[in-house]
Amino acid sequence: MHQEFGRLQWIGIAIFVSLNIAYTNQTPTKLAARDGPPAPRPKPVMGWNSFYPSGCGANVNRKDLLWHADLMDQKGFIKAGYKTFIVECGWERDLKIKEDYKIERRPWKKAYWSLQLPDKADTLAANLNPKGLGLGLGTWGGKQICPRTKDEGSGVKALSNPDAYLNYLVNVRRVAYLSHRPCDWASPARLQNIDQATELNECYIEMENIISRHTFQNQLFYATGQWGASPKDSKTEVNSQRIADDTVDSWNSLIRTINALYPYSLQNQGPYNDLGWLQVGDNKLSMVEKITQFSFWAAAKSPLIFSSDISRLGQAEIDTLRNPGAIAINQDDLGQTITLKHRYSADMDVWSGPLKDGNTVAVIISWSNDATTKNIRLHDLGFSSAHIFDVMTGKDLGVINEVYTSKVQGHGSLFLKLTETKPAPEKKFITFPAEQAEIIGSAQIRTTSRGVKVVSNLQADGKSALRWNNVPGSKSGWTLVKFAYINAELSPGNMDDSKLNFKHTTIVINGDYENPSYADMPITGLTWDDMAEGFIVSLPLKPGNENTILIRGESGQPAPEFHLLSVEQTE
Template identity: 30%
Template sequence: MPLSSSFSRLSVLAAAGLLGAASSASATALPSSHLYERQSVSALPTPGMGFNTYNAYACSPSESTSHTSIDHLQSDGYLAAGYNFFQVDCGWVSRNAQRDSSGNLETNTDRFPSGMSALSQYATSKGFSFGLYSDAGYRACDTQSPSPVMGSLGYEAQDAALLQSYNVSYLKYDNCYADGTSGNDNAPKNPRTDFPTRFGKMSSALANVGIKKLLVCQWGVAQKQSDGRLIGPSQWTQGLSTSFRLADDIASGWINVQRILNQAIPIALNKTSGPGHFADGDLLEVGNSGMTIDEQATHFAYWAMVKSPLVISTDLTAISSAAKAILLNKGLIAVNQDSLGEPVKLIERRSYNYDLHAGKLANGDMAVLAFDWTNTQRTINVQFGDLGVVSADVTDLWSGATQTGVSTYSKQVNGHGSIALRLSNIKYTSTAAPTLTYINADKGVLAGAAVVQSCSGCSDGHDVGFVGNGAGNTLTINNIPATSSEKLLYFDYVNADVGFSFVGATNDRVAQISVNGGSAQNVSFPLSGYDWGRDVAKGYRVRLTGFNSGTTNSITISNPNAYAPDFDRIGYVA
């Protein structure tokens, strides 16, 4: 029999009336005595903004390209807009696979003949703080494999002192060669148990010399706890770093934005990113090849609204005026730097039509982002009722256009284009939250390889897995009431299928859902976390069509080509 449950089980964004999927994944903080936990909020109260050399120059930056970048950052308005640090990524350490006679990292004088102290002084003379890169392994990440560049493993205190002598205020700390120096040790993506210990040594060493900003660049790989549970860096880096990479490296192409935002969604919902501990979506690709200008704009808008650090990484001597305008967008920068530090949350994904994200700002305003999935020019109509809003004043953060006291906002966008809004003078709905009725998936009709399995985070301790990856592996839920053709359903599901760069991963699973035997409707389910047995996304909104008036409707979930997520239960308004 269906089980009744209060709508309050869904994540209701406090004081904003927003409805979105919650997750049962819980945060795991380090002890409060840890130095970084005491320092981090004051060290990074809002997401960092600056420049990193990697996307423009890979592991071959130079003194000359660095000076040129610093000059353009200062003269072309980036510093004034808030981009206030300059960071050299891989390439500054010598490539001779050894340290100097004192055990220090050697500078690559072929690329930086004047050394790091001189470059740091140049950056600070132009108004920037200075950052560098190292690695929590025996070797650092490098474009050559095996790498000839020394890492900091075992030398944390000595390297922290060297960085302090260069007046470094921010370290990007990578994760290559943790187990050895062969090419096979380059970039392990398997879950490990040593992340907090290995990265924690550098965290403490930096704190001891007064360097307060640390990015743990661990690519979103799971940490395996003593009880076997898998958790992500948003949890184990709490109290250890001021920011953490939420996913694997970004690269050119829209698919990488898709992959990273699908991994950011559960972090935003679980409130494990905020002042002093921001989720980093990786360097901005704005200005680089591989995406249309509309895709670059959506990429920037999402990074800004999810409160990722905004780190330019392109050749500023060749950037287009359109890309520059994106990076200097005052409205989106203001949202990113809002003192509340709260990331936007996914409100609803309209199949593969468009996404709707929203979140609170410190003064009571709301940031809203809607963007296209169809990759075609079309009109998106944002209904404020979906945000729990009756009416609001609107500022379009792309055009600057304003409207007062409206309940919708429509705009034509190009493929993968976006609507970025700031709502103010908001009037929220006073309608009481409805009651949901749930049908547990393990009470449905299973076919083929679909199976009931244990799930400690699920509502009754079980879910249904192995749906899809073959036409006959299906889950059918019967007796869903409806009063019209379209109905909004609420799915509790698990997707811990974390993917990485350069393999076509999107970090979502797609279910094909047929209503009453009709045509299948594709529904994208983003990641819910890292652990298949515990990390349940709750209240994920899915609008389907094809229902009949009455109580005998059914949905059948399948995917002949790939696995769908695992399903805990499906909720509906009776």
């Protein structure tokens, strides 16, 4: 999370609460521990977080918190659906005090027992609930196992009795949401090394077991940080999971998070993918970029949580956050995320996903710095025609055939709902395995632990490459090409813009090294065994069967590892 967390030494705490998700990979032990059938899947949480306006120190006090709760009511956020009020940190101090008195820090052991049986129901939740708000809390759940700074979490010990504390939070403090972050900085080493990943995942698994033992899964929402690549990767009790380091107020940070979603979006089942807090208020993003973030987060079914001084929000930001069309998409009963349908390098992304009523939601993101005209090809979404509505404005854009054209501001977006769709003709592809291609320089074939052959070590040295020969093209001048590849070059964190969870890859067509094409290929998972199939680009192939496609690294970075390419058959 944010580096300022390192300035506060937390008291050891744990919160273990959840709503159960009805997955099929539950163990018999877990099933036996529950009473009755699994609960319906909850909707993505919508709410406010105290961190940016209040921090973790003296400003985390009852008076200030309740002031923000009143503002949520006055500004219409509660009515719009933002019903979770999250105290991110600093809450380990006594909240059972007079409204105008700042929270007093106490040794954890004394605070625990003094608060176990309060003399009256004067909890923070008791003040929030009548407003329609549920109390949420953020926690490490004990030790901070991967601090962002050397002093972060020093002196914090493991919990001696997490079960007792769980009961206290649920039954006395009436917690409605829990964000568990035992790993503040989930570095690539932490996520990819099996021993370190196992240590992290076991923190979550322990919580899952406590949830089941106390049958709290039907009462509260359990949100985790990032999971590592470990065989002990169980998410049966998890309602949402972070997919990347915290999203901050920069365009590069949004790019980093959007690319991080790609492998998770291909899984279809599992927890909601938490893309991080919405960046509204006084920050470095333009209003256009804020709307792009909100649109993408809403369509991806990410929790919609903002952390800002509500009194300083502009009306445009308030209207965006309360947009009923976007919220309806986010809270759709199907709860399925969007997936990347087509990436046009340096131009735009096309993402879409299904809705419960059979309609489709699409988000188009402009990578251009200036306003440009975008031609949205409906076949990228699988349709030949559709009745299109603008989600943010509610405007009926009419029935569109083949291509929808719209001007989009720099770093802007289109948030569309497609109804009355007609499917496009099914496309057929011919496949070319990488192992049958020409392997040049230091490039080599390797076999993953899952038995998949890929071409690796495609260095950006001007000598190493992978070249497919005798590739068919189309008469139109542009041909759809799909890649199956592996890229586990993870971003080191939100303070480093050198790696944004994608590889900028050179594609040379027919030996034209002076005019190469490029593909910005997102990560495919946490390890170099995690492959993604179906990443689509458009390449300028010539008619006939004599095209060559050469792949090499770019900008000092090796290219992804390739398993195969598939070329659209147009004749």
